[in-house]
Each structure stands twice: as structure tokens, then as C-alpha cells.
Amino acid sequence: MTGLATAGEKRRDVDKATGSLPGGRTIPGWLRRHRGGTAAGMVVAAALALVVGAQLAPKGDTVPLSVHNAGPEGAKALGQILGRHGVSVHTPDRFEAAVEDLRAGSSPTLLLYDRNGILGEQQLADLRAEADRVVVVSPRLETLTALDSAIHQAGVVPDAFPVLDPGCSHPDAEAAGQVTGHITGQVTGQGVFVYDGGTSCYRAAGTAGMLAVSDDGGLAVLGSAAVLGNGELDEQGNAALAVRLLGASPDLVWYLPSLADAADSGSGKTLDELAPDWARFLGPWLLLVAVTAVVWRGRRHGPLVFEPLPVVVKAVETAEGRARLYQDSRAVDQARDNLRAGLLVRLSGKLRMGPGATAEDTISAAARFLDRDTAEVRTLINERPRTEARLVAWSQALDKLEKEVMIR
Numbered sequence: 001m002t003g004l005a006t007a008g009e010k011r012r013d014v015d016k017a018t019g020s021l022p023g024g025r026t027i028p029g030w031l032r033r034h035r036g037g038t039a040a041g042m043v044v045a046a047a048l049a050l051v052v053g054a055q056l057a058p059k060g061d062t063v064p065l066s067v068h069n070a071g072p073e074g075a076k077a078l079g080q081i082l083g084r085h086g087v088s089v090h091t092p093d094r095f096e097a098a099v100e101d102l103r104a105g106s107s108p109t110l111l112l113y114d115r116n117g118i119l120g121e122q123q124l125a126d127l128r129a130e131a132d133r134v135v136v137v138s139p140r141l142e143t144l145t146a147l148d149s150a151i152h153q154a155g156v157v158p159d160a161f162p163v164l165d166p167g168c169s170h171p172d173a174e175a176a177g178q179v180t181g182h183i184t185g186q187v188t189g190q191g192v193f194v195y196d197g198g199t200s201c202y203r204a205a206g207t208a209g210m211l212a213v214s215d216d217g218g219l220a221v222l223g224s225a226a227v228l229g230n231g232e233l234d235e236q237g238n239a240a241l242a243v244r245l246l247g248a249s250p251d252l253v254w255y256l257p258s259l260a261d262a263a264d265s266g267s268g269k270t271l272d273e274l275a276p277d278w279a280r281f282l283g284p285w286l287l288l289v290a291v292t293a294v295v296w297r298g299r300r301h302g303p304l305v306f307e308p309l310p311v312v313v314k315a316v317e318t319a320e321g322r323a324r325l326y327q328d329s330r331a332v333d334q335a336r337d338n339l340r341a342g343l344l345v346r347l348s349g350k351l352r353m354g355p356g357a358t359a360e361d362t363i364s365a366a367a368r369f370l371d372r373d374t375a376e377v378r379t380l381i382n383e384r385p386r387t388e389a390r391l392v393a394w395s396q397a398l399d400k401l402e403k404e405v406m407i408r
Contacts, residue, residue, distance in 0.1 A: 366401070
């Protein structure tokens with residue numbers, strides 16, 4: 001029994017070492033026989049992984065300044081604060097829904113953040129006509145022009161002003177106090193804009209300010225989305241300013257235009273409209289050039305020839321190829337060093353100098369063998385040609401010297 005147990009243990013050890021299953025079966029073979037069950041198990045595991053990943057994934061959208069976005073770029077915190085103050089926050093996703101919410105509200109306030117400039121002039125005019133007050137965040141030049149206001153963009157807040165003081169008599173700014181004048185998170189990826197016209201507050205330099213309110217109070221332009229975002233809302237007086245700007249009426253329409261609004265309005269321009277007149281000839285010309293290049297470079301130079309490998313290349317062909325490379329790169333010094341080294345090796349072998357012989361020993365031995373002046377031979381061998389013509393003449397002199405040694 002002891003012998004049988006020992007044999008069984010040895011077999012298990014061998015199976016572990018070779019990756020085999022009991023009975024001599026291998027793991028690849030077992031997988032091939034049960035490939036159907038294996039595939040089904042992999043599909044089930046992938047489905048479970050997707051379900052678990054979906055459950056663990058963060059909820060909510062990622063749209064900048066969205067009241068459903070809990071990230072630094074979102075404004076979920078401000079939406080909840082306004083809700084606690086009795087403000088009904090409506091979040092339409094289309095232009096028609098925004099107009100309906102404004103018409104159904106009581107003295108509604110409209111927050112408009114059209115960061116891509118999607119809305120057209122008529123749409124903006126309709127929104128302002130339906131809203132009792134409009135707060136537009138970081139608007140483009142076209143948006144300000146369409147809103148028919150005297151407020152215009154006047155630059156950005158310099159980096160030297162991380163905190164901005166109210167600097168005006170507007171009640172919302174005076175009650176809020178200081179606000180941040182820079183963006184530390186990723187709210188817009190832009191600077192903080194300043195505007196001129198109407199009542200300008202939070203001025204960094206000159207008369208332009210981050211907050212500009214029209215004379216009739218119906219339009220407020222805020223040059224920083226960070227003031228409303230989750231990442232900066234708890235800094236300075238950002239929350240106070242946001243609540244006072246947006247919480248004055250019981251209904252707030254929080255509208256972020258999307259590409260669907262541009263498709264409905266037809267205000268977006270096609271590529272043909274944006275391209276210059278000469279661009280219509282560019283496409284056919286590029287197509288012709290591409291076809292010509294394909295015909296030129298894609299033509300066959302004859303049938304394919306299969307050559308067995310390895311390929312034997314003659315030494316003379318290798319030498320000629322290397323010489324051409326030296327010639328093309330004008331590597332005179334490299335060619336000189338190769339010629340000199342080859343000459344010394346061959347002379348050392350002919351004169352039986354041995355592996356320990358130096359260049360000076362070989363030169364002295366060659367001079368004695370030819371009964372010539374050692375300095376003369378040394379000068380010839382150690383010469384450094386500077387031109388290709390001199391390199392050819394020098395190599396011929398070395399060849400002549402080698403032949404004199406070999407024939408003796």
C-alpha cells in the first residue's frame with residue numbers, strides 16, 4: 001500500500017509539472033472536448049462583468065454645468081440648494097420644452113449656457129421674450145448680439161486676480177461679497193471672461209467686470225461657469241452669488257442647448273457652405289492625383305520570383321556596396337581607416353608578426369623587409385587623405401606597397 005501511495009503521489013507531481021489532468025489527459029485536450037461549455041462559461045462571465053461594471057459605474061451625466069452632473073464640472077449641488085430654497089428647477093432638453101416651461105412658470109428665470117453657440121438669433125429672441133429674467137453664462141459674441149443688449153465682451157480676468165471684489169452697487173454682488181476669479185478645476189477649459197456695459201461688477205482691471213447686468217435688470221451676463229459648478233461653489237461667495245442670481249423667482253428654467261436644437265432650427269451651416277468657392281475643385285483634383293499615384297506606384301515590374309534563403313552574396317559585391325555607401329556619404333576618414341586596418345592585418349600575417357604585433361611593429365618590419373626607410377613607410381601608411389581623389393591615389397600606393405611585400 002505504501003508503494004502504491006508513493007506512485008500516486010509521484011503521478012500527481014508529474015501531472016502538475018506537465019500541466020496534465022489525472023489519467024494522462026492534457027488541459028488543451030480537455031478544453032477541445034468541452035469547448036461548447038467553455039464558450040458558454042466565458043459568455044456568462046463576460047455578461048456578469050458587464051452587469052457588475054454597470055452597477056459600479058458612477059450615475060448621472062457628464063454634461064458641463066448640468067444639474068444632474070455630480071462631477072466638478074456639473075452643478076448638481078447648486079440645483080439641490082435652490083430646491084431647498086423653494087425654487088422649482090426645470091431642466092428641458094429641447095428648445096420647444098424650454099419655451100413651454102417658461103410660459104408655464106411664474107415670473108420665470110432662465111439660465112442659458114450655450115457654450116457651443118448652437119441657438120440662432122430667432123431662438124434667443126424667443127427665449128428672452130418668454131423669460132422674466134435671463135442669466136446667460138459665458139456667452140459668445142453672436143449670443144450677446146442676438147440678445148439685443150448693450151453688454152459686450154471685453155477680455156478675460158488676468159491670472160493675477162484669483163479673488164474678485166464686487167466693486168459695484170448691485171445688491172446681488174454686494175450681498176455675495178468676494179468670488180473666485182480663476183478656474184482651478186475643469187469646468188469650462190477657458191478663462192474667466194469680463195464684460196462691459198450696463199452695471200459691471202467684479203472688475204479685475206478697468207471698467208469691465210465678470211458680472212454685467214443690463215440697465216433694466218432683465219439680463220445678467222456671468223463670465224465664469226466655475227462660480228456655479230460643484231468644484232468652486234464652496235469657495236468665497238460663489239454660492240451666495242449663484243443663489244441670488246438664480247433664486248429670485250419660484251421657477252428656474254435651466255437650459256443647456258444641444259445639437260438637436262441646431263438640427264431643428266436649421267441654423268447650422270453645412271460643409272459646402274463653410275468651404276470657399278475654390279474648394280469644390282480641390283476634391284476632383286485630389287482624386288485624380290491619388291489615382292495617378294496608385295497607377296504609378298502600383299504597377300507590376302514582372303512576375304514575382306521566389307528565391308531560396310539564405311542568399312549567398314559574393315565578397316566583391318559586399319565590398320563594392322560598402323564602397324558606394326562610403327562614396328555617397330563622403331566618408332573619407334572611415335574608408336581610410338578600413339583600408340589602413342586591412343593592410344596592416346595582411347602585412348602582419350605575411351611577415352609572421354603574431355597576434356600581439358602593433359601597427360608600429362608591423363610598419364617597422366615591412367620597412368626592414370623591403371629595405372626601405374621606416375619613416376617613409378610610416379608616413380605613407382599613416383597618411384590621412386582629405387579628398388576623394390587623394391584617397392584613391394593613397395589606396396593605390398598602399399596596394400603597390402602590399403604587392404612588393406607579397407612577391408618577395
